[in-house]
């Protein structure tokens with residue numbers, strides 16, 4: 001079997017190219033592709049557009065980035081030439097690359113005080129029974145002196161996140177979306193459907209004894225188990241009409257990322273309705289309470305009102321679908337949006353009635369480290 005070095009694949013990777021790596025395979029589109037920006041006000045219209053493009057260009061695989069909400073257009077990539085590598089064909093020969101950055105300006109939006117105020121407001125709304133959970137986010141903004149070294153950052157993300165879903169995609173002529181998400185929203189492979197919600201988090205300490213303690217603490221924390229259960233219950237309720245033989249453990253498991261420890265539940269089932277494709281399933285679930293809230297409508301409205309920025313692609317979806325309707329969609333977290341020399345990092349945390357503003361702020365700082373580490377920066 002011919003093997004390929006990952007370092008060779010990444011050579012000359014440009015900000016407009018597309019890479020999507022799952023734990024099993026890597027999709028790559030270097031050079032020419034067709035890129036479409038499509039309104040996302042109405043998910044079913046977006047779906048129609050995607051199918052139309054698939055038929056028009058007779059393409060095997062389409063890659064797309066779907067925004068958090070209708071304020072941002074989605075991006076569909078129709079590759080002219082797509083390379084697909086199975087994991088077993090890849091030689092993981094990457095090394096951390098160092099690329100010192102000159103930062104002209106940096107800013108946290110919202111700042112600590114504003115964020116704490118947002119959390120307190122959310123808790124008031126929860127106590128007044130407007131919703132049970134809401135996910136609030138913050139951003140870290142950098143203005144660089146030079147063009148961002150995207151291929152170095154991508155190399156570092158790939159090096160450090162062996163288990164995750166790594167992506168870099170030109171979402172517009174001058175925009176790039178890059179990140180390493182640990183969260184699979186949905187995978188469809190024939191009739192088999194897998195979803196893997198995460199919710200409930202601790203910052204990894206990299207000390208075995210302390211991390212083992214944190215694992216235990218997470219697995220026994222009523223607050224985190226409740227946050228997690230809200231997501232699992234929502235997923236099961238949404239999928240129930242379309243899946244049979246739904247299987248999952250009643251108690252969540254532990255999942256490690258490069259920086260975090262999460263509660264995780266793998267849910268598997270068999271599609272009973274063979275007209276549903278991977279995008280239908282993703283749109284059925286998005287936005288989940290792992291990144292929005294519960295109930296969806298009220299928490300979404302709260303987020304749109306209170307967060308002092310537009311999430312754009314953050315907490316949206318990135319993934320692919322093939323001409324059989326199979327594909328994988330992951331939640332766009334642990335990511336950055338790059339526009340020329342401006343880089344915006346995003347992260348969020350689930351708020352429930354007994355959340356503590358300072359802990360949520362720190363949890364977000366920990367989540368931001370995935371991108372900061374790749375950029376060799378500190379908050």
Ligand SMILES: C=C(O[C@@H]1C=C(C(=O)O)C=C[C@H]1O)C(=O)O
Nearest residue numbers: 199200201290333347348349350
């Ligand atoms: C919202 C984010 O992460 C989500 C929120 C989590 C939580 O609140 O515990 C855990 C994983 C993700 O579902 C993020 O990383 O930005």
